[in-house]
Amino acid sequence: MPLFNIQPSTFNSMQFYLGCAVWAYKDWVGDLFPAGSRSADFLRLYGRRLTAVEGNTTFYATPSPEVVSRWAAETPDTFRFCLKLPRAVSHAGPLVAQVAAARAFVERVAPLGERLGPFFLQLPPGYGPAQRGDLARFLEGWPREHPLAVELRHADWYAPAHEQRAMELLGRLGIGRVVMDVRPIRQADDAGELLDGARERKPDVPMHPLRSGGMAMVRYIGHPDPARNDAWLDEWAPRIAAWLAEGTAVYCFMHCPDESRSPALCRAIQRRLLALGAVPPLPWDTLAEAPPDAPPEQLSLF
Numbered sequence: 001m002p003l004f005n006i007q008p009s010t011f012n013s014m015q016f017y018l019g020c021a022v023w024a025y026k027d028w029v030g031d032l033f034p035a036g037s038r039s040a041d042f043l044r045l046y047g048r049r050l051t052a053v054e055g056n057t058t059f060y061a062t063p064s065p066e067v068v069s070r071w072a073a074e075t076p077d078t079f080r081f082c083l084k085l086p087r088a089v090s091h092a093g094p095l096v097a098q099v100a101a102a103r104a105f106v107e108r109v110a111p112l113g114e115r116l117g118p119f120f121l122q123l124p125p126g127y128g129p130a131q132r133g134d135l136a137r138f139l140e141g142w143p144r145e146h147p148l149a150v151e152l153r154h155a156d157w158y159a160p161a162h163e164q165r166a167m168e169l170l171g172r173l174g175i176g177r178v179v180m181d182v183r184p185i186r187q188a189d190d191a192g193e194l195l196d197g198a199r200e201r202k203p204d205v206p207m208h209p210l211r212s213g214g215m216a217m218v219r220y221i222g223h224p225d226p227a228r229n230d231a232w233l234d235e236w237a238p239r240i241a242a243w244l245a246e247g248t249a250v251y252c253f254m255h256c257p258d259e260s261r262s263p264a265l266c267r268a269i270q271r272r273l274l275a276l277g278a279v280p281p282l283p284w285d286t287l288a289e290a291p292p293d294a295p296p297e298q299l300s301l302f
Contacts, residue, residue, distance in 0.1 A: 080117030149176030237272035
């Protein structure tokens with residue numbers, strides 16, 4: 001029996017967005033980016049291959065108005081930035097005290113216009129259900145015209161009673177839930193500096209594929225060995241396809257402890273979704289299908 005009952009004719013494939021945690025990674029040159037690419041061209045090139053980015057950079061620094069304008073100019077209007085709220089908002093004590101700062105951040109990046117996907121609030125590991133009232137007051141002060149998704153990192157949120165209350169809160173306010181899948185690195189039986197470091201940084205939480213706010217934001221933490229991801233991606237593809245068929249907007253971000261392998265994980269889930277007829281080709285696929293005698297992609301000199 002299939003895991004999900006999917007009717008391909010009902011897919012809303014224009015609501016699927018796929019990308020990595022960052023757009024600028026030098027070891028993607030010669031793979032995701034053409035050989036010889038300059039760092040100044042990375043965002044433009046990334047936006048011609050993938051359709052979204054998680055935007056971890058804004059966790060550490062708020063971009064200037066000039067930088068925001070450049071981001072908009074270098075990406076197509078179909079591209080989506082899912083920007084993480086600054087740590088000065090999410091990791092500086094009670095959230096309710098940071099409502100004004102959160103709104104100021106939204107105003108700063110608002111010139112991205114239609115390129116703005118859901119914002120992303122990553123709660124600190126120590127922020128648990130005891131702070132649910134604070135979380136509620138913050139979310140009630142969030143500007144509703146801008147979608148937001150919340151990542152719960154404290155293990156107690158995943159207890160049935162606490163999770164039910166959290167989902168009721170998110171659903172009442174139209175806020176999304178971030179689904180983190182750390183199984184590929186947690187259930188692997190190998191060790192090493194790379195994997196051990198990833199396990200230390202990522203929360204050890206169960207994968208609960210829950211949705212709210214009309215969206216699903218998936219953060220998949222892949223194993224550096226491509227073959228070790230096959231079973232997990234085989235599970236994820238029909239789930240994503242079913243969500244799309246139901247009208248849910250899906251933002252899927254592929255991570256890997258070895259960041260050089262993240263684009264390949266994007267390729268891997270995209271291939272599975274294409275096989276299901278669930279999504280259109282990536283811009284990356286269109287580039288890959290250029291005729292052999294097509295001129296090489298030119299990079300801007302300015």
